[in-house]
Amino acid sequence: MKIRKAVIPAAGLGTRFLPATKAIPKEMVPLVDKPTLQYIVEEAASAGIEDILIITGRTKRAIEDHFDKSYELETELEKSGKFDYLETMQEISNLANIHYVRQKEAKGLGHAIYCAKFFAENEPFAVLLGDDVVDAQTPCLAQMIDRFNTYKSTILGVQAVPDSETSKYGIIKGEELGDRMYTVHDMVEKPAPGTAPSNVAVLGRYIITPEIFRCLEETTPGAGGEIQLTDALRKLAKKESVYAYDFIGRRYDVGSKQGYLEATVEFALKRDDLRDEFLQYLKKTVAQTDAK
Ligand code: G1P
Numbered sequence: 001m002k003i004r005k006a007v008i009p010a011a012g013l014g015t016r017f018l019p020a021t022k023a024i025p026k027e028m029v030p031l032v033d034k035p036t037l038q039y040i041v042e043e044a045a046s047a048g049i050e051d052i053l054i055i056t057g058r059t060k061r062a063i064e065d066h067f068d069k070s071y072e073l074e075t076e077l078e079k080s081g082k083f084d085y086l087e088t089m090q091e092i093s094n095l096a097n098i099h100y101v102r103q104k105e106a107k108g109l110g111h112a113i114y115c116a117k118f119f120a121e122n123e124p125f126a127v128l129l130g131d132d133v134v135d136a137q138t139p140c141l142a143q144m145i146d147r148f149n150t151y152k153s154t155i156l157g158v159q160a161v162p163d164s165e166t167s168k169y170g171i172i173k174g175e176e177l178g179d180r181m182y183t184v185h186d187m188v189e190k191p192a193p194g195t196a197p198s199n200v201a202v203l204g205r206y207i208i209t210p211e212i213f214r215c216l217e218e219t220t221p222g223a224g225g226e227i228q229l230t231d232a233l234r235k236l237a238k239k240e241s242v243y244a245y246d247f248i249g250r251r252y253d254v255g256s257k258q259g260y261l262e263a264t265v266e267f268a269l270k271r272d273d274l275r276d277e278f279l280q281y282l283k284k285t286v287a288q289t290d291a292k
Helices: 036-046 061-067 071-079 083-093 109-114 140-151 163-168 211-217 229-239 257-269 275-291
Strands: 005-009 051-056 097-102 125-128 132-135 154-160 170-178 181-189 200-208 242-246 250-253
Touching (some): 036 140, 051 061, 061 083, 061 097, 125 140, 132 200, 132 257, 140 200, 154 229, 163 200, 181 229, 229 242, 257 275
Parallel strands (some): 051 097, 154 242
Antiparallel strands (some): 125 200, 170 181, 170 200
């Protein structure tokens, strides 16, 4: 079955980025000149996703405006002959059919995904988390869909993380199958340091079968008092096959300040219009800082 739908949870408060996120959604904070959420939506669209459900909340209206058509702006850009910008603006509103639902209370990622039950309509669907931006030659979700077409079951996007960081993630307990695939026997959300079953972490990309909604109905609050998607996926792994795929690409945790800064610098260095001057500036700044 073709994966046509994706869910992007974007209801979080963005406390790690206050005060920037006091009045604007954290998903709208830009990397260079594009909101982080747009990178995620573009990844989904380039993987063939036609319909995207963004789970939003109060204070997130800027997200809807961003992906909508802006008649005033487009008219002004056309009048002033700024056709490059005009085209870029039009591309944004044509990326995919974007739907929205509000998660009324912040009850966790599992609860947010449950808000997509009506949208999934009993089809397997993709989930992309906004804090995980992946730079890859073949977009991460396209790689995952490719594996789904072979395995036809739930697939979690994973990569190995340093042992010191396992407590930040959902960690899998599984068995390597070769060719970057694992079977998942069990999972644990944010294990206490030293207790992780492996160092293979789920990093914000999932393809999930609709049986997850029944599992979510049976899931009680877990880590942090929230309904955890990881806990529902554990249940799913007991009912049907769950796999993990070690995706190829550089993943940035743009929800952390360090990850955000790394992504900003590296994305700027990839831009033809910025690279040379910015690189010179960086070299000069590093040399001056080292000399101090
Ligand atoms: C969420 C998931 C976690 C996953 C992580 C990836 O955690 O609950 O399993 O490993 O995203 O970034 P969060 O970072 O939202 O606390």
